[in-house]
Amino acid sequence: MNAMAGALILGLETSCDETAAAVVEAGRRILSNVVLSQVPVHQLYGGVVPELASREHLRGVVPIVRQALERAGRPLAQMDAVAVTCGPGLAGALLVGIAYAKALAGAAGIPLLGVNHLEGHLHAVLLEERSQGRPDPSFPAVALVVSGGHTQLMRLERHGEHDFRYRLLGHTRDDAAGEAYDKVAKLLGLGYPGGPLLDQLSIHGNPEAVRFGRIHLKGNPLDFSFSGLKTAVLRHVQAAGLESGIATRRRAVAELGRAPSLHEWGLLCEPATLDLIASFQAAVVADLAQRTFAAVEQLTAAGDPPASLFLTGGVAANRALRRRLQAEADRRGLGLFAPALALCTDNAAMIAAAAYPRFCRGERAGAALAASPQLALDAAP
Amino acid sequence: MLTLALETTTPHGSIALLRDDSVAAVAPLEPGQYATSLFTLTQQMLADAGLELAQIGLFAAAQGPGSFTGVRVGLAAVKGWTEALGAPAAGISTLRAVASARAGARLAALDAGRGEVYFGVFPEGEEGLEEFARFEQRAAAAPPGTAVTPDPKLQAALADHLQLVPPLLAPAVGLLALADWRAGLAVDALGLDARYLGRRWGP
Numbered sequence: 001m002n003a004m005a006g007a008l009i010l011g012l013e014t015s016c017d018e019t020a021a022a023v024v025e026a027g028r029r030i031l032s033n034v035v036l037s038q039v040p041v042h043q044l045y046g047g048v049v050p051e052l053a054s055r056e057h058l059r060g061v062v063p064i065v066r067q068a069l070e071r072a073g074r075p076l077a078q079m080d081a082v083a084v085t086c087g088p089g090l091a092g093a094l095l096v097g098i099a100y101a102k103a104l105a106g107a108a109g110i111p112l113l114g115v116n117h118l119e120g121h122l123h124a125v126l127l128e129e130r131s132q133g134r135p136d137p138s139f140p141a142v143a144l145v146v147s148g149g150h151t152q153l154m155r156l157e158r159h160g161e162h163d164f165r166y167r168l169l170g171h172t173r174d175d176a177a178g179e180a181y182d183k184v185a186k187l188l189g190l191g192y193p194g195g196p197l198l199d200q201l202s203i204h205g206n207p208e209a210v211r212f213g214r215i216h217l218k219g220n221p222l223d224f225s226f227s228g229l230k231t232a233v234l235r236h237v238q239a240a241g242l243e244s245g246i247a248t249r250r251r252a253v254a255e256l257g258r259a260p261s262l263h264e265w266g267l268l269c270e271p272a273t274l275d276l277i278a279s280f281q282a283a284v285v286a287d288l289a290q291r292t293f294a295a296v297e298q299l300t301a302a303g304d305p306p307a308s309l310f311l312t313g314g315v316a317a318n319r320a321l322r323r324r325l326q327a328e329a330d331r332r333g334l335g336l337f338a339p340a341l342a343l344c345t346d347n348a349a350m351i352a353a354a355a356y357p358r359f360c361r362g363e364r365a366g367a368a369l370a371a372s373p374q375l376a377l378d379a380a381p
Numbered sequence: 382m383l384t385l386a387l388e389t390t391t392p393h394g395s396i397a398l399l400r401d402d403s404v405a406a407v408a409p410l411e412p413g414q415y416a417t418s419l420f421t422l423t424q425q426m427l428a429d430a431g432l433e434l435a436q437i438g439l440f441a442a443a444q445g446p447g448s449f450t451g452v453r454v455g456l457a458a459v460k461g462w463t464e465a466l467g468a469p470a471a472g473i474s475t476l477r478a479v480a481s482a483r484a485g486a487r488l489a490a491l492d493a494g495r496g497e498v499y500f501g502v503f504p505e506g507e508e509g510l511e512e513f514a515r516f517e518q519r520a521a522a523a524p525p526g527t528a529v530t531p532d533p534k535l536q537a538a539l540a541d542h543l544q545l546v547p548p549l550l551a552p553a554v555g556l557l558a559l560a561d562w563r564a565g566l567a568v569d570a571l572g573l574d575a576r577y578l579g580r581r582w583g584p
Contacts, residue, residue, distance in 0.1 A: 058460075095454055096454075099461065100460055101461065107465030367421045367424060370417055
């Protein structure tokens with residue numbers, strides 16, 4: 001066993017609204033995975049406020065990294081490298097993590113690696129399999145990365161133990177799927193974040209009650225667009241006269257002075273709103289599934305059939321989406337791989353895991369590592 | 382005692398190395414590149430002095446008011462260094478650094494953009510008072526001879542009241558940090574936070 005096989009990497013993630021740190025051994029064993037969520041800070045605004053997120057990262061980064069090292073039972077001196085998300089994400093938020101990681105690694109005399117956040121989400125899939133003692137999925141793979149900030153279809157190939165290559169197949173032209181959930185939740189007078197709440201409320205409504213047309217786009221059929229769906233929800237609210245229910249919910253939240261529980265939200269939603277929620281969720285899930293399998297078909301037709309399917313990112317926690325992709329993947333005899341919740345949503349274990357192959361290949365980031373808010377995955381850091 | 386001081390909060394950011402109370406080196410940061418140049422210049426400054434980062438006894442950073450992102454970059458760097466080395470840190474008000482740049486100065490002003498100013502009043506022997514205000518509201522508040530700014534544009538606009546001090550504030554940050562450290566006011570990485578003055582950031 002060489003020294004790299006047991007390499008301990010401290011991962012740090014501050015690209016959006018979670019301050020996260022983790023220690024992962026050799027890209028396969030999670031020694032700690034700590035996430036400080038800023039949801040209570042942004043809840044008041046119904047979405048992430050970038051300036052506030054950056055402020056919270058600056059306050060949270062020291063205690064979160066300390067906690068990750070403590071839970072791992074390993075001091076900083078035993079780390080072999082520090083890996084930090086360098087993009088894509090909010091510029092000011094990324095900068096806090098990068099400056100901290102750079103200084104920490106520099107002073108500890110260990111290498112620093114910059115990691116693409118999306119590469120992290122992809123490696124969360126491998127990390128999940130490995131940490132469960134299962135073999136790696138087969139390559140090439142098609143991956144749907146879907147979260148509050150991203151909606152992308154990627155093709156992954158592997159050229160050796162530590163050599164992964166990525167190709168973007170399609171991406172959202174406007175809102176990310178998770179963002180659409182948040183915006184629809186906000187316009188319906190529901191809480192933030194919208195995804196988990198709408199997912200849970202949707203089972204109480206009729207998904208066929210409101211017919212949203214299929215989302216048509218010119219150009220790349222593997223691109224996404226969710227802003228039109230959001231507008232369609234708004235139009236339905238007006239046409240069906242659902243405004244009074246929204247006003248009632250907003251008043252109830254104000255009177256309650258806290259976020260209602262799931263049960264309370266259920267009581268605050270009239271049947272027509274629950275139907276709308278279920279129909280919205282069905283439309284999003286259908287669109288994500290349709291384009292994901294269109295990608296599979298496109299590659300197959302080109303003589304390059306994928307050997308597995310990855311589902312990752314915060315929206316991968318959505319139960320309806322998982323069920324839908326699982327059923328369709330089973331029908332096609334394609335293995336579907338999706339991480340558990342803690343590795344789907346933003347976390348630093350995936351950053352440490354994604355850094356490991358790069359670490360093994362000798363990649364190092366210097367003092368010049370910068371935040372790249374628009375960083376693309378095929379242009380690796 | 383070696384002190385490494387960062388000033389990343391103004392448009393004329395700088396770093397400085399202090400040997401006890403004397404300034405051994407100063408370097409301006411590259412405009413628009415603070416997050417990278419502060420690290421490359423620190424490496425270079427230490428190498429030129431034949432020093433290692435681990436020999437630094439105190440890390441100092443201007444903690445604002447100023448550019449929100451700049452404030453955080455400097456503080457995050459000092460947090461990282463001090464956390465890894467177990468060294469003490471000191472966060473210094475940028476306004477206090479401006480006021481300390483000239484003996485007898487009691488008022489410091491910094492351009493906050495959009496016709497607004499950060500003002501700091503530091504009566505002798507008293508705790509300072511810092512605020513964010515409209516430019517016009519504070520224009521006459523500066524008593525002649527005791528008010529300073531490093532911003533040429535602000536000085537030109539308030540020429541009767543403000544005197545110009547040199548723009549590179551890292552040496553002043555380092556000296557004030559040293560004074561704080563001697564007074565037992567240094568903190569660790571956890572205790573360091575920004576000073577945000579100013580308009581609301583929320584939607």
